[in-house]
Amino acid sequence: VALPARFRERLVDGLIMTRGQEHCVSVFPLAEFSRQSVELAQASSTAARNRDYQRLLYSAADDPTPDKQGRVVINADLRRYAGLERDCVAVGSNTHFEIWDSTAWQAFLDDREPLFARMDSEVVPGLV
Template sequence: MFLGTYEPKLDDKGRLILPAKYREQLAGGLVITRGQEHCLYVFKVEDFMQMQEDARKAPLSNKEARNYLRVFLSGAVDQEPDKQGRITIPANLRAYADLERDLAVIGAGSRVEIWNSQAWTSFLEEQEAAFAERDEEIIPGVL
């Protein structure tokens, strides 16, 4: 499970050093792809493969599912972190998430999210008040 928030820097070659707590879980390979709210999602390869298998169950006649999968899968890249725990974020994904030097890397349970640092700060500020005020279950029986 991925937890916490980290603030690494993107180097001039588009690489970031994964937080030490994530490296062992991602050492066997990872997939980076577009996420919602213009962040990037990072999955362990096996988790990504399972998601893709589950997505194949969506009927081809469902246009929304087809379009979502096209965008989600067309931007996906698989990688293995190097010995220093670095990954390279391709230019098209850096542009999608507006990644500059300062990043926010957050653990989101089954995935890691990579955000433009300012975008993450704005998102969190917008969501924290609603989070603190929530008085009913979001996921019935769980939260």
């Protein structure tokens, strides 16, 4: 997949691809993934749910190197997880971006976009 030009400059020092929420591929700048890994390491290792989350996140993590045209290969496990077969879309998400199957992304929008106007009070109370 060709990395979108608007994201490439943030990935020059390396990138990590791993499982994202809602069955997409999350792509992080290496420094951001490392920062979040430090935070995640603070989670209790005695809680099975925390261990499971970390296993699933890290076992899927891959660090592909883009070619000169800014393309990377998404490994077979991540492609299968995200249902990536042909058309996909890159979606910015603050500290990273996500790669979605285009049909799955449209279904997500159809389901969640009508709720967007009401989400702000839960997600960012007092900000908007």
